[in-house]
Amino acid sequence: MLLSLSSLSLRPPSPPLLFISPPKPSPSPLRSRPLSLSRRAMASSSNEEDPRLQRIASSIRVIPNFPKPGVMFQDITTTLLDPKAFRDTIDLFVERYREKGITVVAGIEARGFIFGPPIALDIGAKFVPIRKPKKLPGEVISEEYTLEYGTDKIEMHVGAVQPGDRVLVIDDLIATGGTLCAAIKLLERVGAEVVESACVIELPELKGRDKLGDRPLFVLVKAV
Ligand SMILES: O=P(O)(O)OC[C@H]1O[C@H](OP(=O)(O)OP(=O)(O)O)[C@H](O)[C@@H]1O
Numbered sequence: 029m030l031l032s033l034s035s036l037s038l039r040p041p042s043p044p045l046l047f048i049s050p051p052k053p054s055p056s057p058l059r060s061r062p063l064s065l066s067r068r069a070m071a072s073s074s075n076e077e078d079p080r081l082q083r084i085a086s087s088i089r090v091i092p093n094f095p096k097p098g099v100m101f102q103d104i105t106t107t108l109l110d111p112k113a114f115r116d117t118i119d120l121f122v123e124r125y126r127e128k129g130i131t132v133v134a135g136i137e138a139r140g141f142i143f144g145p146p147i148a149l150d151i152g153a154k155f156v157p158i159r160k161p162k163k164l165p166g167e168v169i170s171e172e173y174t175l176e177y178g179t180d181k182i183e184m185h186v187g188a189v190q191p192g193d194r195v196l197v198i199d200d201l202i203a204t205g206g207t208l209c210a211a212i213k214l215l216e217r218v219g220a221e222v223v224e225s226a227c228v229i230e231l232p233e234l235k236g237r238d239k240l241g242d243r244p245l246f247v248l249v250k251a252v
């Protein structure tokens with residue numbers, strides 16, 4: 029069922045996570061706008077109507093006005109509660125990248141740490157965490173990027189990625205593209221080749237893809 033934002037705003041706040049029932053294949057009642065399947069994802073899977081994509085889209089919960097008013101938060105924790113949807117998410121990425129000679133999967137904190145490691149293990153690549161500032165204990169290389177107000181920074185251990193490494197960058201979501209763009213720049217600065225970036229969700233309205241220029245981006249579902 030689709031609910032308007034005004035009717036949702038009259039509801040009490042979402043219950044704590046422990047009280048959330050596992051997602052069903054039908055759309056979550058919290059979702060007020062549907063997620064569409066990415067044409068790119070459909071084109072890359074053997075079957076244009078790959079049922080795995082629909083299940084993944086349905087498993088993502090959308091919470092209006094979190095963490096602040098006006099934001100439709102795309103919550104992938106409900107995908108993690110659905111082992112089949114989680115498995116399918118990993119499999120779709122693994123099927124795409126298995127034969128691409130990827131040597132490093134770089135995951136962006138925090139939600140890139142959920143999807144990156146199983147992909148890295150399956151394709152036989154190293155996993156490298158790209159972290160928020162002051163989290164990594166060793167020597168780091170940093171990249172600053174601009175937010176709507178102010179700046180932010182991401183960091184990576186020096187030596188974790190070598191010149192010539194073929195890197196896949198993974199995150200759960202691309203919004204404005206600032207985070208992904210900074211991660212790509214960081215990796216290129218150490219001489220790596222960023223083969224592709226991949227996210228579970230894209231928010232096309234925010235045009236993050238444009239920020240990446242001609243660098244390839246693969247997504248499974250688009251929030252419309
Ligand atoms: O395309 P952008 O506008 O840069 O936004 C996308 C980033 O925002 C979210 O992370 P967030 O910064 O909320 O951090 P978290 O995963 O640690 O909560 C998301 O997981 C991406 O990393």
Ligand SMILES: Nc1ncnc2[nH]cnc12
Pocket residue numbers: 099100101102103201203231
């Ligand atoms: N709408 C959104 N949902 C989840 N994570 C986000 N990061 C930036 N925008 C987001």
